[in-house]
Amino acid sequence: MTTPAEDPPQTPPEPPATPANTPTERPGTRANAPTERPGTRANAPTERPGSRVDASTELPAPPADGSPERPVLRGAAGAERPVPPADGPAERVGPWVEDGGEGGVPLQGEELRGLVVSAGEEARPDGRVRRLHPLTFVVGAAREMAALVGAGATGLLVGGMSTAFYFALIGLAFGLAWHVATWAIFTYRVHEDRFESRRALVGRTVKSIPRERIRGVDISSTLGHRLLGLAIVHVDAGADGGEIVLNAVSLREAERLRRVLLARARVTPSSGPRRRRLARIRRRWFLYAPLSGAYLLTPFALAGSLLGTLYNLGDDLGLITRDRVEHLGRDAAGLPTGVVVLVILLFLTAMPIASVIVFTLFNWDFTVYERDGSIVAERGLVTRRSVALERRRVRGVELSDNPFERLAGVVRLGALVTGLGDAAHRGRLLPAAPREVAVALASGVLGPVPGPLITHPQAARDRRLVRATMPPLLAAAVWLAVGNLWLTGLCLVAAVAAVPLGLDRYRQLGHADDGVRLTVRSGSLRRRQYVVEHGAIVGWRVRRTLFQRRAGLATLHAAVGAGEGGCAAVDMSESDALALAASITPSWITPFLD
């Protein structure tokens, strides 16, 4: 994926590469011999040394007949733009058209009326202008209201009816007015070919996502939303952050939108059940929470955010002075050792308990089901979150665990989805589950996981060992040269401890292929096994360092336009790596083999 920075915006308006400019060479010929054709575009850059030669050749526009794969995005001004292929780096066009500024056509009165969603509507685009739920401003303002009321009450307690309190009240009034205004000017509608939201008052902002590019429709709700029967809808279009957020619509409307927006795949009405459950979390899996590192740290995160909030609040109200902070610091430093130890012990016991609590909050009733060609994962106790992944975009899965989870036979499952932003959170299919459950779900979502894994050559073990022990050994050598014996010893101990790590990292290396899917596994402290469909592979990268070349090893990267961009079979023997790639995509590899 390109970052926008890589695409210089000052690209000169080169004429698009029309067939007239195409070199006449056919695919078979190698374009190495620069045929000197003075006067052609190819030579032009040398004639204009001052101009910036930055011929950014994008894929040409699709044919005018408009194949369904490449919709034409119609901007608000009516101008047609070719839409680059899905998740293309040509994202510079952007998944939507921003049209700010004046001169916007005001909405028609007719469109402004009749906005409330009626029940039991057909799941098809109707092009009607809709508005967020009228109660939106309540949930929108709830948080500010709570904060302001809290601040006001504190101000009242501390300093009587102070100016701060009046300011809080005025702030609250402004906040409410702002929320009502936001609600009034925001509309959205589903067209045949795109989903559009617009914010129109004096200026106008139109966001438009071609429906072909919608990757997922994600429904979530905070506690406030759930009390009012509302939900937040995220309409996601690719990894580069193109999304429209509707905060908030009624639950029924959210479901309707999801159906409409994901129905593009034209699934024939299935004869089976419309909603089929694939997996569901069990209560005792919540006890796996302490095994994963991230949840263990939650007490610290909670304490930190609590202290931060207190500090900010206190600071706003002028309660915190330099004097008091210094006093507190002296007090903390003067605490008896016993108290400190007690606090640390308290934290240590709190860690696993809090991790289970937080895990439960996030993953309560984690359910994965299949519906209308989508995989839907729902989770959460207070904030209920539901992520729908279009099935044909799920190109692989990732099984990951750490040594503790391995001992307990627990694994996390994630989906590799083409062009899904924030894939680590949104592609999650199981937070922690017994291995066989996760593998069964992987089979249900993608297909059977190939196995058993083929181990990698002995030379790979030596390389893992060297790579694990080398850094601490080098550090030890440096400390020795400097003359710090204590640190030298420490580094040597670390080097010894790295030996089992290196051995384990070798043990975890493996790959397998069943003719449909490729799987590779590597890592120890965070072991990951990727399973990827052959069709998802968009290229091969073979990497060999000098040491790998001497040992006859090669790391084979399969490039996949989903997840983190690919997966690597680390340290295979060179011929095995090439044979594996050649067996998956013969036509890409065999012409280049000796």
Place this chain on the structure above:
Amino acid sequence: MRLREPANRVSPRAIAHWAIEYLLFWGLGFGLAWGVAAWLGDRPRDGVPRWITAHVGWLPVLIGTIGVLTVTVAPVWRYRVHRWEVSADVVYTRTGWFSREWLLVPISRIQNVHTEQGWLERLLGLARLRVHTASHTGSSEVSGLRVQVATRLAEDLAHRAHDLSDDAT
């Protein structure tokens, strides 16, 4: 089973390009290291451990040696490694020097092709070709091509990619 070399070398002027780039980079590094060493000097300072001030004189020597080696060896080495080839349906490149990478990207999976020139490349009449796919791992860059070659390749590839591509994921 081995991969054969891609058919074409990059322009010999690429050696000069890489050499100047390395020279600038390591020259800057050497300058900084020398400055730090001169500033810290050989005598003890407050707040700086003794072992640092005692050995800091070696820093510019170390950086200078690595720099000289890199500037003299790496460009030629890279030139011998860097090769490219465009066959009927695959873009095949080999890049790197100490660690090498062979990249095979089918034209049907290419999403976007463009050429780029920095100021140094413009002086030398070189350009780099970037071939993007849906995956960062599968995106390649060939630097040190002549401008004409790079421009023509980019156009050619873009057209053929468009003819072949569906969704390119």
